[in-house]
Amino acid sequence: MASIFLSHVWAVLKRSFHLIGSAFSTAFSFFQCSNHVLVLRGEKYGPVFRMNSFHQTMIAVHCPEATKIILMSPKYLKDPSVYKRLFNLFGKRFMGTGLITAADHDVWYRQRRIMDPAFSSTYLRGLMGTFNEMSERLMDHLEEIADTKTPTIMHDLVNCVTLDVICKVAFGVDLNFLKQTDSPFQNAVELCLRGMVLDVRDPFFAVRELIRRYSREAVELLRKTGEKWIQDRKTAIENGEDVPKDILTQILKMAGTAKDHEQMLDNFVTFFIAGQETTANQLSFAIMELGRHPEIYKRAKAEVDEILGTKRDISYEDLGKFTYLSQVLKETLRLYPTAPGTNRWLHEDMVINGLKIPGGCSVAFSAYVSQRMEKYFKDPLKFDPERFDVNAPKPYYCYYPFALGPRTCLGQVFSQMEAKVVLAKLLQRFEFSLVPGQSFDIKDTGTLRPKSGLISPNPPPPHQ
Numbered sequence: 421m422a423s424i425f426l427s428h429v430w431a432v433l434k435r436s437f438h439l440i441g442s443a444f445s446t447a448f449s450f451f452q453c454s455n456h457v458l459v460l461r462g463e464k465y466g467p468v469f470r471m472n473s474f475h476q477t478m479i480a481v482h483c484p485e486a487t488k489i490i491l492m493s494p495k496y497l498k499d500p501s502v503y504k505r506l507f508n509l510f511g512k513r514f515m516g517t518g519l520i521t522a523a524d525h526d527v528w529y530r531q532r533r534i535m536d537p538a539f540s541s542t543y544l545r546g547l548m549g550t551f552n553e554m555s556e557r558l559m560d561h562l563e564e565i566a567d568t569k570t571p572t573i574m575h576d577l578v579n580c581v582t583l584d585v586i587c588k589v590a591f592g593v594d595l596n597f598l599k600q601t602d603s604p605f606q607n608a609v610e611l612c613l614r615g616m617v618l619d620v621r622d623p624f625f626a627v628r629e630l631i632r633r634y635s636r637e638a639v640e641l642l643r644k645t646g647e648k649w650i651q652d653r654k655t656a657i658e659n660g661e662d663v664p665k666d667i668l669t670q671i672l673k674m675a676g677t678a679k680d681h682e683q684m685l686d687n688f689v690t691f692f693i694a695g696q697e698t699t700a701n702q703l704s705f706a707i708m709e710l711g712r713h714p715e716i717y718k719r720a721k722a723e724v725d726e727i728l729g730t731k732r733d734i735s736y737e738d739l740g741k742f743t744y745l746s747q748v749l750k751e752t753l754r755l756y757p758t759a760p761g762t763n764r765w766l767h768e769d770m771v772i773n774g775l776k777i778p779g780g781c782s783v784a785f786s787a788y789v790s791q792r793m794e795k796y797f798k799d800p801l802k803f804d805p806e807r808f809d810v811n812a813p814k815p816y817y818c819y820y821p822f823a824l825g826p827r828t829c830l831g832q833v834f835s836q837m838e839a840k841v842v843l844a845k846l847l848q849r850f851e852f853s854l855v856p857g858q859s860f861d862i863k864d865t866g867t868l869r870p871k872s873g874l875i876s877p878n879p880p881p882p883h884q
């Protein structure tokens with residue numbers, strides 16, 4: 421038996437030995453490597469390198485041409501062996517075959533078509549009121565604590581805003597997380613992600629029963645909440661009540677068979693997690709970098725002041741005028757792509773960067789690596805919003821924090837509208853700085869967030 425397995429491993433390795441990279445330097449594969457290690461490998465081996473985990477080969481690709489060909493084409497599907505890891509979490513169905521995890525083209529396409537209208541520009545315009553309202557809650561909260569001279573964990577606060585937004589606009593439920601202490605939802609998302617990452621990366625995790633139990637419970641909480649909110653909405657529709665045309669309404673359109681019911685819950689969990697966490701993390705990193713660079717902070721604030729003056733309600737038209745603020749947000753996602761990578765299955769041979777890649781292997785794209793390679797971004801560790809100035813050369817398939825092509829992020833515009841509203845209000849109304857000793861490290865829980873939770877002290881009283 422062992423010899424059959426070893427000859428299979430040998431056969432797989434032989435096919436890709438001509439590619440540089442690590443064969444058994446990674447008994448643990450691509451997934452087990454930290455993003456930092458992957459950047460070092462990218463710098464050492466170049467834009468295409470191989471990684472093996474026993475009988476599996478994964479090719480890391482950071483070559484713009486191949487990125488364009490593979491990600492932009494619908495014929496290269498997501499690698500099912502990668503995304504099936506998110507189907508269940510410790511025996512509990514997690515993201516199943518929802519929009520992010522569906523690898524099969526038809527299963528994915530049906531859902532994407534149903535969900536698209538909830539992200540049309542007309543619909544998104546209508547969300548400005550909610551973005552303003554939920555951000556105002558944060559401003560009120562900050563005003564309350566402004567005089568107390570207490571440092572504030574900004575990451576937790578922006579997390580409450582993005583949770584409030586997704587619950588309200590996606591599911592029609594107003595939870596006001598800033599007023600809640602110890603809501604299980606806030607921890608649930610982090611626990612799911614933490615469990616997911618440990619499950620994939622840490623070979624000794626199997627024995628950590630406690631974290632497994634917490635992650636399982638978190639998944640259960642999200643799915644049970646989904647069950648209830650879906651049922652409430654169905655009842656409201658049956659009673660002839662006026663219901664919003666939101667994400668939940670679209671999710672309900674998937675109903676039909678029992679299989680569809682599970683898929684509705686998959687998408688509930690998908691939107692609960694994808695629709696909130698990554699934007700909160702982006703905001704935290706942006707606040708961190710603004711606190712670190714007073715001149716960038718000043719310029720962003722000057723722009724906001726010029727556009728908004730003292731007015732409270734930010735309009736859709738205002739968003740288009742925040743040129744520099746957009747650059748700040750784009751540069752934030754360059755250095756900190758909060759959802760750092762994606763995978764595709766290469767079903768046929770391909771030549772990438774002059775190297776023959778055998779068909780039948782997984783191709784990994786890391787925005788984190790690409791966006792930190794000196795080859796594509798000069799002085800890559802420097803936070804420099806000028807890279808996204810209208811006159812600067814456009815990055816060519818080496819900048820993709822929202823992925824690219826047909827499987828690009830559905831919530832890209834939504835998230836950046838929300839991020840601009842929160843950040844513009846913060847700049848308009850408060851002055852903030854980082855506490856001494858603020859860590860700039862990144863915590864990798866599958867998505868990236870600032871390690872320290874971002875402590876920002878004493879917002880002084882508002883100017884107006």
Ligand code: HEM
Nearest residue numbers: 519520694695698699759762821822823827829830831835
């Ligand atoms: C800064 C914020 C965000 C970032 C950086 C981000 C990034 C990404 C990335 C990289 C993917 C591709 C994942 C993969 O290939 O495995 C993705 C997919 C997705 N995102 Fe986002 N996302 C953000 C916000 C949002 C929001 C706010 C929503 C919903 C309200 C959302 C919904 C989705 C969905 C549904 C998909 C799957 C799309 C498909 O395959 O058809 N995202 N996102």
